[in-house]
Amino acid sequence: AQKITQTQPGMFVQEKEAVTLDCTYDTSDPSYGLFWYKQPSSGEMIFLIYQGSYDQQNATEGRYSLNFQKARKSANLVISASQLGDSAMYFCAMREVLYSSASKIIFGSGTRLSIRP
Amino acid sequence: NAGVTQTPKFRVLKTGQSMTLLCAQDMNHEYMYWYRQDPGMGLRLIHYSVGEGTTAKGEVPDGYNVSRLKKQNFLLGLESAAPSQTSVYFCASSEIQETNEKLFFGSGTQLSVL
Numbered sequence: 719a720q721k722i723t724q725t726q727p728g729m730f731v732q733e734k735e736a737v738t739l740d741c742t743y744d745t746s747d748p749s750y751g752l753f754w755y756k757q758p759s760s761g762e763m764i765f766l767i768y769q770g771s772y773d774q775q776n777a778t779e780g781r782y783s784l785n786f787q788k789a790r791k792s793a794n795l796v797i798s799a800s801q802l803g804d805s806a807m808y809f810c811a812m813r814e815v816l817y818s819s820a821s822k823i824i825f826g827s828g829t830r831l832s833i834r835p
Numbered sequence: 836n837a838g839v840t841q842t843p844k845f846r847v848l849k850t851g852q853s854m855t856l857l858c859a860q861d862m863n864h865e866y867m868y869w870y871r872q873d874p875g876m877g878l879r880l881i882h883y884s885v886g887e888g889t890t891a892k893g894e895v896p897d898g899y900n901v902s903r904l905k906k907q908n909f910l911l912g913l914e915s916a917a918p919s920q921t922s923v924y925f926c927a928s929s930e931i932q933e934t935n936e937k938l939f940f941g942s943g944t945q946l947s948v949l
């Protein structure tokens with residue numbers, strides 16, 4: 719069975735510093751996708767970044783980058799130059815392809831990131 | 836552009852009561868999902884659907900039923916609510932794509948079972 723693990727329940731980071739949020743996954747499926755979502759205190763879920771299992775390069779989206787280490791089964795989110803607005807819950811998620819193009823997506827337990835001014 | 840709409844946004848039930856949560860999407864997405872979010876547990880998949888008329892069990896399906904009679908709607912039912920079902924429920928949808936199948940989320944339903 720597939721599994722997503724986020725080992726950091728909470729983190730405190732000084733504003734303008736870079737921060738790495740850890741995510742490890744476990745799947746026997748050779749085809750999968752990895753996602754990061756942000757959930758601010760308002761409760762909405764905001765898509766940040768995606769990495770496919772066959773992608774050769776690490777994904778980047780503005781200040782977000784995904785450090786994908788396939789052999790280690792890790793997909794850490796790196797936020798450069800953190801801002802106060804980055805304070806939120808962050809979830810790592812994985813899409814497993816079931817058959818044909820059908821798939822389901824499961825989430826880790828999340829990391830609460832707090833940015834200090 | 837509405838996206839994914841969940842109704843109701845808040846609900847309080849007594850133990851044993853039943854209710855249905857409605858999720859509607861206007862993006863013509865094939866896939867739809869119901870998740871529950873509990874403190875410290877992240878989002879857990881309850882049921883999902885890969886197309887109109889289809890449903891499948893997720894990680895925590897017990898105590899819930901779903902139906903997808905129309906492509907744009909995905910209903911989540913609680914036949915006999917229990918306090919353990921107190922949670923925030925999120926509906927999500929996505930297109931069929933080989934890659935980058937990101938989820939579009941509704942705003943959530945806060946359900947309390949007393």
